[in-house]
Amino acid sequence: MTSQTTDLLTDRARVIIEHLAKGDRRNETAHILDISRSSLRREIATACRKLNIPVRSTAAVNSAISKGIITLPPGDPVDLTKVQIDVLRLLAAGHDTPEIAAMYGIATNTVKYHVGRIMRALGAKNRAHAVALGWQRGILGPPEKPPSSSAPAAPPAG
Structure with missing residues (x-):
């Protein structure tokens, strides 16, 4: 994960999104983190703007996972139509x-x-x-892989 990717969100926004990804409701998350619901909404809105996505909790969770900002352990597969x-x-x-x-x-x-x-x-x-x-569970695909620091650098152009 690049520092540019991880620096997009504040630590508090990252923790909020992790709670939402675990299924905590916004009100529960605000209570657990001891912040007001309006502060939580502002953090989500700011995170969504920084990630250039719609201002919605679901979109914030999706973007944070797909960009590797938060990670989840693998889960069992499930069949969906x-x-x-x-x-x-x-x-x-x-x-x-x-x-x-x-x-x-x-x-x-x-x-x-x-x-x-x-x-x-x-x-x-x-x-x-x-x-x-x-x-x-792999339904939405694998998250983006951050560039590996051990990979050889591209040769300079020209």
Whole structure:
């Protein structure tokens, strides 16, 4: 992990996102960390702006995991349908239920149904937790690999 990647987030923002990835709700996280809910929302919003993603907890968890800012131990694989995997990827990208419904041309209740099935299959507590478990179980792919310091440097151009 490059220092540029890890320096994007404050230590407090990283801890907040780690709690959200474990399935803690924002209110629980604020209570555990002894900060106000408004401070927690500000930290998430600032982190999302620095990561250049939509200001949503789920998007923050997804980006932090995919960029290697936080890591998760491997998890057991789980079977999801193609539609469920697509919905999980859209959740990970920060899309909400109405946006996903519009993309697929389906009712919002159908999206909610798929999200519920995803959460039950993964054993997730909420959407952010579902995204974290999607990464942990390899459904969303492997996180980005940071450049290795032992790899040979590219030869200079020219």
